[in-house]
Amino acid sequence: MVDVHKHDIIIVGGGAAGLRAAIAAVEADPQVSVALVSKVYPMRSHTVSAEGGAAAVARPDDSLEMHGYDTVKGSDFLGDQDVIEYFVEEAPKELTRLEHWGCPWSRNDDGSVATRAFGGMTTKRTWYASDKVGFHMLHSLFQHSMQFDRIVRYDERFVTQLLIEDDGIKGVSALDVRTGNIEVFQARAVILATGGGGKIFPFTTNGNIKTGDGMALAYRNGVPLKDMEFVQYHPTGLPGTGILITEATRGEGGHLINSEGERFLVAYDYGVGNKAELGPRDMISRAIIQEIEAGRGLPGTYGEYVHLDLRHLGEDKIMKRLPFVRELATTYVGVDPVTTPIPIRPVVHYMMGGVDTDIDGLTRVGGLFAAGETACVSLNGANRLGSNSLTECLVFGARAGQRAVALSKETSDGNDVALRKRGFEEQERIDTLRGKKKGGEKLSHVRREMTTSMERGCGVYRTQDTMDATVQEIAQLKGRFADIALQDDSRVFNTEIIAALELGNMLDVAEAVANSAAYRKESRGAHTRRDHPTRDDQNYLHHTLVHFDPAGPRIDTSQVRLGHWEPEERKY
Amino acid sequence: MSSEVKKTFVVTRFDPDRDEEPRTDRYEVPVQPDWKVLDALNYIKDEIDSTLAHRWSCRMAVCGSCGMQVDGKPKLTCKDSLANYGDTVTVEPLANFPVVRDLVVEFEGFMEKFKSVKPWIIRAKERAVEEGTHRQSPAELEAFKQFSMCINCMLCYSACPAVSNEPEFAGPAAIALGHRYNLDSRDEGDSERLAAMRDEGFVYACSYANECSEVCPKNVDPAAAVNQSKLLATMDWMKGLVLPRGGK
Known part of the structure; x- marks a missing residue:
């Protein structure tokens, strides 16, 4: 026996992108039936660990043009500019929606939403809810989603196969973790929103669940992965655990300090320029490694590190803007940032690459979408700016949800018998693997x-x-x-x-x-x-595509969609 | 590392397909000075016994997956330092929940109660995106912020005497989250929620034990939310008696 669940749309993953896609789908069509299939309860999704903020133009001294240019430049000109233009335009609307849905954004005295500085952003455009932005966004989205009966949750289901027929995807098979049973989920559109795969590295900010599941599912089923070489090292992770210390520490005025007590981003020319601590993540991570290689790191149990100094911000500001950082540093390295600098090292944080999609999040397999970190819609190019990714989950999660609804009306259901048979075969495979001594x-x-x-x-x-x-x-x-x-x-x-x-x-x-x-x-x-x-x-202003082949991967390329921002030397 | 110490972990095991009753396994683990309880469980899983079942993910005290009883007290195991314990540490599943397997508990019951407090913004008329964000002063934000910090880790249910005795009781986290929306200046759904809260036992079953607030790893103070909700629910009911149309 294999249980079969029939819906119009399946969303795999219950983080920010998956939840936003689910809400967008039922908003677009209140009759649509959405299965939200996740290997964990949605509120455990790794969106929860994001700290610093979400970017969208909000102030009079800012503009969509500026946000767009910062993102293009941050991407080292590998972002697709039509995608970036759409993103910056939708960003304020999406963060406003989230405000209407209860997200506790921090406020200015006049009651407007407050923004803070972030690396590579020319002005304050990062919306924040103290320093637990991912947590508040995820819980706001999840709690908002609970009112829609058309979103049917299947928690603790691990998707094992994409079920694809000649004209596109018709469902997925998933292992019910509680029973060990394979279930078949049938639908006419599937959105992969399973996050990235930072756990392929030993030292990462990513939680245990970040294992690249959606990327691997797409990759094995004929969808190339794009720009996978671009792995973001966040400059400030706690030694040992890799726990993230948000970039907002630097946005709020924190300094990086070497063993000689110098603000080395200012004292030495590491290409970060005048912005120093507000430089982009790739450059600051390299600067820290160079500083350590130059003999100006501090020795520690888990390798050499440098200091993140917040002492000059004072206890009031730290408690108001960065209380979680204080809790994390105190709990996990025994350091109170009010009185002592925090030891930090660059740490694997985010994958710019992912499932190759168009601007709708659609892949080359009919009906199969991807959104959020799982996808490479080509917003981030070779380097993502901090606080663009939470917004990306909303903007492109929503778009994928809407497009999936439209597409599900144009396509037909899969073959019941054939899909059930795939389910039986999958149950057999799982039963053979389980406890394979x-x-x-x-x-x-x-x-x-x-x-x-x-x-x-x-x-x-x-x-x-x-x-x-x-x-x-x-x-x-x-x-x-x-x-x-x-x-x-x-x-x-x-x-x-x-x-x-x-x-x-x-x-x-x-x-x-x-x-x-x-x-x-x-x-x-x-x-x-x-x-x-x-x-x-001359030779590499293009995306890298890697195709799965049992005999070994095959590399291919695709064009970067340039626009009115011409590639130039990336200087800060 | 050199300063290696060995501790013995007494871990509850239960597989409903095989075991009539829970049993315990003992594991000797070389622990490091900076380890949390979760690090020891992961060591057991990776090096000693890969059949152990436990939930965990973020290991930074925010995803809420890894709540368990450690030496009899509900703890977030990724936040709970091993230095606080002796040579022998007992690890059990959270109390007051059915056990799925080993250290994994069933909390579908909570998910139902959570939904019943309508934890979302309710407004008579939805605000359009074009109208922009609401104005909300820092003081208005502060009024509910603390109750929005709940990570759904279930430690408070594990500690609460009313949860185990009163099946109708919604429990500390669910009430705190409902209360969070009642206090939000953007919300207009308090009468709806308070009406639900007046159901038999829903909030009133709380016996003021305050255990929930003591074990909360995020200082949400659910006990305060439960007590305030009792008061608000009663006042809302009285308003309905005294004023026509519930005072609206």
């Missing part, structure tokens, strides 16, 4: 070797040799993964088989990142090569 490899060890290799080959600074080595190692690890032994043969809440399925997804995403990185022989945005230190517009 035969095998010489240990899941957690294969996972650790993958993350170690990714850090070595695809870190802040890269060279051909180390990237090529990682490409080889990931290919070998995929072979070894096939030989893992699993101990847990219980059907009920078997987190070991989920971890195994997640590792399979992560290895595919890691393969895509490493192969894309090894392909691009220039430095642009977050992809920085010691052996090719400059940008090469």
